[in-house]
Amino acid sequence: GAGVSQSPSNKVTEKGKDVELRCDPISGHTALYWYRQSLGQGLEFLIYFQGNSAPDKSGLPSDRFSAERTGGSVSTLTIQRTQQEDSAVYLCASSQLSPEAFFGQGTRLTVV
Amino acid sequence: AQSVAQPEDQVNVAEGNPLTVKCTYSVSGNPYLFWYVQYPNRGLQFLLKYITGDNLVKGSYGFEAEFNKSQTSFHLKKPSALVSDSAWYFCAVRDNRGGSYIPTFGRGTSLIVHP
Numbered sequence: 001g002a003g004v005s006q007s008p009s010n011k012v013t014e015k016g017k018d019v020e021l022r023c024d025p026i027s028g029h030t031a032l033y034w035y036r037q038s039l040g041q042g043l044e045f046l047i048y049f050q051g052n053s054a055p056d057k058s059g060l061p062s063d064r065f066s067a068e069r070t071g072g073s074v075s076t077l078t079i080q081r082t083q084q085e086d087s088a089v090y091l092c093a094s095s096q097l098s099p100e101a102f103f104g105q106g107t108r109l110t111v112v
Numbered sequence: 113a114q115s116v117a118q119p120e121d122q123v124n125v126a127e128g129n130p131l132t133v134k135c136t137y138s139v140s141g142n143p144y145l146f147w148y149v150q151y152p153n154r155g156l157q158f159l160l161k162y163i164t165g166d167n168l169v170k171g172s173y174g175f176e177a178e179f180n181k182s183q184t185s186f187h188l189k190k191p192s193a194l195v196s197d198s199a200w201y202f203c204a205v206r207d208n209r210g211g212s213y214i215p216t217f218g219r220g221t222s223l224i225v226h227p
Contacts, residue, residue, distance in 0.1 A: 004155075031213065042219035043156075043202065050213065091155055099144045099163065099206060101215060103155035 002026075004104035006092050012110045013082055021077040021107045025094030032075050033101055034067060037089040046090075049075065082111045114139045116205050118218035125193045126226050133188040133221045135203030145186040146204040146215060147177055156202060162186060163208075173197070193225045 005024040013019050025032050034046040045059035049069045060066070064082075069075040079086055089108050093101035115138045125131045137143055144163055148156040160171025167179045177188045188201060200222050204215040 006155075033214065035217075040219070043217035045214055045216070048214050056214065093156075099208075100146055100158050100161050102158060103148075105153075105155045 004092055004094055004102055006090075006104035006107050008107060009105060010108045010110075012112060015084060015111055016081055018078065018080045019082055019109065021079075021090050021092075021109070023075045023077070023092030023094075023104060025073065025075070025092070026096075026102060027073075029094035029096045029102075030072065031095045031101070032069060033093040033095075034075070034077050035091045035093065037091055037106070038087075043091065046077070079109075082109075084111045087111045114143075114205050114207050114216045116203050116216055116218035118201075118203055118221045120221050121219075122222045122224065124224050124226065127195050128192050131190050131193040131197070131223065131225070133201050133203075133223060135186045135188065135218060136184050137186060137203070137205040138184060139205055139207045141207045141209040143186075144206040144208050144215075145177070145179060146206075147171065147175070147186075147188050148202045148204065148217075150200040150202065150220070152199075159188075159201075193223075195225045195227055198223055198225045 007022045030051045032049040035043040047067045048056040064080045067077045089106040091106045093103045095101040117136045146161045147159040150156050162169050162179045170176045175190050200220045202220045203218045206215045
């Protein structure tokens with residue numbers, strides 16, 4: 001596609017349930033980022049993938065969070081046993097040779 | 113370590129007046145600097161970047177930013193604001209030395225342009 005695609009756009013889940021968020025990066029982009037945006041908190045880095053290298057997971061807030069990237073393209077962010085503080089907008093971005101990253105529209109996660 | 117500060121949570125300006133959104137940064141090496149805009153219920157949209165060279169960078173929608181190394185600043189500017197410029201603006205920095213490819217973002221500034 002022409003841009004970074006994220007699905008679903010909105011997700012409401014019950015506390016304690018697991019959720020999966022999907023990101024389709026721009027075709028050919030080898031770098032992929034996940035950020036979390038909470039109200040008034042700016043963007044919080046979660047995880048970074050670059051090609052076949054081991055991902056940088058230094059931003060994941062707890063072991064309930066994990067992400068994988070299959071075939072160097074699509075990425076899935078999984079949150080297990082969701083908590084209310086996980087409610088936020090989850091943003092995915094990708095980049096290639098240029099240093100700037102291009103963002104998707106985000107997934108708004110609400111844990112009730 | 114790298115960090116970004118956007119000292120103003122909100123900037124108010126009248127349509128037609130010049131606008132400035134402030135950003136200061138801290139990196140160990142030399143910076144790559146970025147500005148992004150976010151409209152309601154949308155992702156971040158890239159506006160402009162500083163990599164090297166001319167300190168005045170021009171970007172989309174008439175925006176520009178000035179890199180000031182001595183003041184470690186990268187303020188976003190526009191000569192004449194439009195109501196449609198009202199949005200959240202995010203500054204980001206990345207160290208241009210190898211090994212750190214993850215941009216750090218500021219908390220954002222809400223720009224409100226009044227008719």
